[in-house]
């Protein structure tokens with residue numbers, strides 16, 4: 026069994042002696058507080074033992090539901106926002122063929138995402154596209170009341186029923202929501218949709234290994250048992266009784282906090298595989314919503330490399346020295362493509378002839394790492410043997426535990442998100458939602474000076 030590895034050696038020159046060691050005890054205590062449920066936000070730590078609690082029967086039930094959707098749909102729209110879509114998107118893109126949506130030969134349905142914005146153009150273009158499609162919908166919302174998702178679902182439900190008939194719509198609409206509360210639950214029960222429950226004690230951004238992520242991933246044709254197996258194995262090697270020297274989640278939490286305390290306020294997650302773009306987005310929510318509160322928190326930023334070396338590279342190399350970089354480094358490519366010979370050699374690249382493209386990518390990665398270190402950017406490497414379901418499962422769980430520990434080191438409750446309510450309050454007041462009369466009056470007065 027191989028594991029993803031953590032290389033923190035290129036943070037050492039940037040930290041005072043013993044800075045990480047000083048946090049070792051605290052990181053292990055934070056890991057223990059997750060275990061014994063004494064941490065802040067302890068009513069939301071159901072994700073901690075989630076992987077090892079997933080049974081073969083549960084995976085079979087998800088695969089069975091996915092089969093119904095796959096057999097009856099050429100397109101599946103996943104309606105959800107934040108933790109109710111980012112994890113599924115991250116895994117589907119990481120494991121998929123970058124051009125599957127263009128070359129689709131009908132083996133797998135196309136997976137589209139909605140309910141993550143309120144753009145009229147986006148929704149109009151999507152509903153127009155869906156007119157020709159045998160589509161189904163997975164409606165995902167823990168609260169069951171999120172405006173973006175509810176709005177998209179109302180449109181999609183109506184279109185699906187009109188296009189495919191009520192009976193078929195009932196077959197190809199699935200709800201993933203709270204067991205009892207919220208409009209998504211009420212609708213699912215009333216219409217008789219197949220539904221899955223998001224456990225009360227698992228917050229949205231930690232929910233990718235619940236049906237929230239597993240069902241869309243299975244619908245896309247990927248092996249969720251392997252994904253879960255990877256997470257289960259990572260659960261074991263990041264457990265509360267694993268010593269610091271072997272516990273990469275505790276190490277990651279400690280080193281990023283040591284860097285934060287030394288003035289590095291921004292963490293840039295970088296990848297050298299465009300397929301990991303949405304993994305960056307998932308990670309940004311995980312760490313941003315968990316740690317950014319009370320005037321504190323490492324700002325999670327992300328880049329795709331080498332792409333963004335030609336846009337953000339200058340800043341990273343030479344801008345304000347308040348950043349550190351965490352690179353997801355994939356050791357082995359899934360395909361083999363050799364650099365071809367060119368008789369004329371007009372581009373002068375014959376010196377690369379016969380080399381694998383991945384070797385060139387690796388040299389770009391190493392060269393960039395050294396340049397950034399020379400430029401004053403501490404570097405953490407997360408090394409994945411390959412980009413497959415098993416290691417993606419490991420990566421997800423590694424980041425989740427790292428986050429649960431790290432938030433405690435920053436001394437915030439990593440499992441709430443009170444700040445996201447403020448925009449909603451203003452939006453509802455501006456839209457004159459019933460029940461918001463006072464807020465509407467106040468916001469209008471404010472806008473009218």
Ligand SMILES: O=P(O)(O)OC[C@H]1O[C@](O)(CO)[C@@H](O)[C@@H]1O
Nearest residue numbers: 107108109166167168171229445
């Ligand atoms: O699943 P829900 O309840 O629709 O919430 C979606 C997202 O919105 C938030 O609650 C923030 O408003 C996130 O924490 C969550 O992932």
